[in-house]
Amino acid sequence: MLRICSLFILMMASAVHAADRLSIEGAARVIDGDTLEVAGTRVRLFGIDAPERSQTCVGPQGDWDCGRWSGEELTRLIGGRTVRCDGVEWDRYERLVARCEAGQGDLGAAMVQGGAAIAYRAYARDYIYPERAARYRRRGVWRNGGDNFTTPAEYRAESRAAQAQPPQRAPAHGACAIKGNVSASGQVYHIPGQRDYERTRIDETRGERWFCTEDEARAAGWRRAAR
Incomplete structure (x- = not known):
């Protein structure tokens, strides 16, 4: 009987601790x-x-x-x-x-x-x-009315997908390393050294492309990414 009472007290103490x-x-x-x-x-x-x-x-x-x-x-x-x-x-x-x-x-x-x-x-x-x-x-x-808004959950999913892929190399003509990306933010280009450069993937079937210079990217209608 004493053992049962002790067990009950211990269980109650654990429950109180968990609630606390x-x-x-x-x-x-x-x-x-x-x-x-x-x-x-x-x-x-x-x-x-x-x-x-x-x-x-x-x-x-x-x-x-x-x-x-x-x-x-x-x-x-x-x-x-x-x-x-x-x-x-x-x-x-x-x-x-x-x-x-x-x-x-x-x-x-x-x-x-x-x-x-x-x-x-x-x-x-x-x-x-x-x-x-x-x-x-x-x-x-x-503030933009919700247009092109990427939810945090979508952003996390995109980041995980990018991290799961091997690094993407620039085309053979090496100097053209600027990534013209089409996303929820519109047509945005990323230059080497920017925070999102490595995780940005270029899919030319979606109209994305590589640029050799920022002037070339801007002339084509792309704008520079914030980071």
């Missing part, structure tokens, strides 16, 4: 627009998906660093205040998926309302209406 791990509070360090570290725990904001740090978006004035800006927006919303997170679950990367706030309401909702993130429909539908409002008002990633 789902609620954390403390200083936060922003990693990107939907991920932060709170009191030493990596946290993924529930129900939203923000542009990746290296991601660019299309705007009325051309490509802009929406991924970097998204992280800066989360930092601004937190404003150095203590962050409290109520967990929903642990994901496969051992991050706590949680709703978080820093004294001014749900951080996930605020990020979507400002266009700094989108509703992550694959996992939740909580932020669909705030997203629609942000898109209507052309906030953040929607």
Whole structure:
């Protein structure tokens, strides 16, 4: 009987400990627009998906660093205040998926309302209406009305596909190493040394091509990639 009682107490203690791990509070360090570290725990904001740090978006004035800006927006919303997170679950990367706030309401909702993130429909539908409002008002990633917008999930998939392929070499006429790429951002060319140069693939069946000079690329209607 004593052994059974001891086992029950241990089980209850474990359950309480697991529940305690789902609620954390403390200083936060922003990693990107939907991920932060709170009191030493990596946290993924529930129900939203923000542009990746290296991601660019299309705007009325051309490509802009929406991924970097998204992280800066989360930092601004937190404003150095203590962050409290109520967990929903642990994901496969051992991050706590949680709703978080820093004294001014749900951080996930605020990020979507400002266009700094989108509703992550694959996992939740909580932020669909705030997203629609942000898109209507052309906030953040929607400043171009959503035209040619690559979602963070699509961007990650494209990056994984590019990394899985061997490096692409320039044509035999070597000097023509500028990549004219057709993507969601339109006709954009990448020069050697730019961040996205190596992962950009040229498919001539899609109208993509190599250029020898930037003047040649611009004359053909391509514009230089932001990075």
